[in-house]
Amino acid sequence: MAGNADDARGPLSVQLVAGQKALVTGGNSGIGRATAIALGRAGADVVVNYVAGADEAEQVVAEIRGFGVRSYAHRADVSDEGQVVGMVARMVEEFGTIDIMVANAGLQRDAPTVEMTLAQWQKVIDVNLTGQFLCAREATKEFVRRGVVPEVSRSAGKIICMSSVHQIVPWAGHVNYASSKGGVGMMMETLAQELAPRKIRVNAIAPGAIRTPINKDAWDTPEAETALLRLIPYGRVGDPEDIADAVVAMASDLLDYVVGATLYVDGGMTLFPGFATGG
Numbered sequence: 001m002a003g004n005a006d007d008a009r010g011p012l013s014v015q016l017v018a019g020q021k022a023l024v025t026g027g028n029s030g031i032g033r034a035t036a037i038a039l040g041r042a043g044a045d046v047v048v049n050y051v052a053g054a055d056e057a058e059q060v061v062a063e064i065r066g067f068g069v070r071s072y073a074h075r076a077d078v079s080d081e082g083q084v085v086g087m088v089a090r091m092v093e094e095f096g097t098i099d100i101m102v103a104n105a106g107l108q109r110d111a112p113t114v115e116m117t118l119a120q121w122q123k124v125i126d127v128n129l130t131g132q133f134l135c136a137r138e139a140t141k142e143f144v145r146r147g148v149v150p151e152v153s154r155s156a157g158k159i160i161c162m163s164s165v166h167q168i169v170p171w172a173g174h175v176n177y178a179s180s181k182g183g184v185g186m187m188m189e190t191l192a193q194e195l196a197p198r199k200i201r202v203n204a205i206a207p208g209a210i211r212t213p214i215n216k217d218a219w220d221t222p223e224a225e226t227a228l229l230r231l232i233p234y235g236r237v238g239d240p241e242d243i244a245d246a247v248v249a250m251a252s253d254l255l256d257y258v259v260g261a262t263l264y265v266d267g268g269m270t271l272f273p274g275f276a277t278g279g
């Protein structure tokens with residue numbers, strides 16, 4: 001799966017973010033893993049954050065180092081303020097600064113509303129929304145302190161929020177998750193408006209259904225995959241690399257004038273596919 005995607009992506013080994021310093025939260029698995037690797041391949045030094053799965057994180061680090069850039073793994077819970085502060089402080093110490101913050105870590109705790117516990121609600125909001133806020137805030141402090149370094153990038157820093165089609169698509173049985181991603185959309189736009197004068201670019205990537213552990217049940221049997229494909233006009237479930245490449249482009253100066261945007265990378269999932277034959 002990753003193999004075929006890699007083969008198709010030769011030209012994207014262009015060093016679009018050469019010399020930049022990136023941090024990817026939840027970089028040990030799924031979309032975060034592919035993103036950390038893609039940023040390394042594109043020339044960035046990369047901190048691979050994880051909260052569980054130290055071995056996986058070390059494997060990602062090893063792969064990134066293979067590109068001749070620097071990388072290390074850092075354990076931190078993004079919903080813990082002290083741990084996020086410590087993580088960014090260490091990065092500034094080790095790499096000198098941060099140029100790209102990919103606030104990717106996220107989880108689901110699904111339940112019908114009447115069965116959803118406050119703990120399930122709170123956990124998802126804490127990690128998916130508050131976690132992104134804390135990471136964005138700490139990165140911003142360093143972006144503002146350092147300002148623009150024209151040899152490195154036209155902007156003083158980039159924050160990329162990993163959102164979801166559920167930023168705008170309601171999702172029964174997942175009110176905590178959909179609310180967190182709706183919140184991510186507004187947080188991102190507000191940060192973008194506030195920080196653009198400082199030359200900081202804040203944007204979101206909104207994946208559709210991507211083959212990762214978070215939604216394994218939705219694609220790992222032929223029946224499930226067939227049902228899922230009914231929601232995807234482009235006719236395939238996404239690969240983590242589809243998202244990783246979008247992140248690299250968004251982080252690079254190619255997209256320097258993109259500020260406060262949400263890029264849906266979803267094979268058309270947000271195009272109301274039910275209306276292709278109805279309505």
Ligand code: BGC
Pocket residue numbers: 108163164165166207208209210214215218
């Ligand atoms: C969710 C997945 C889901 C996809 C499309 C993602 O944000 O994490 O579980 O398959 O949206 O519905």
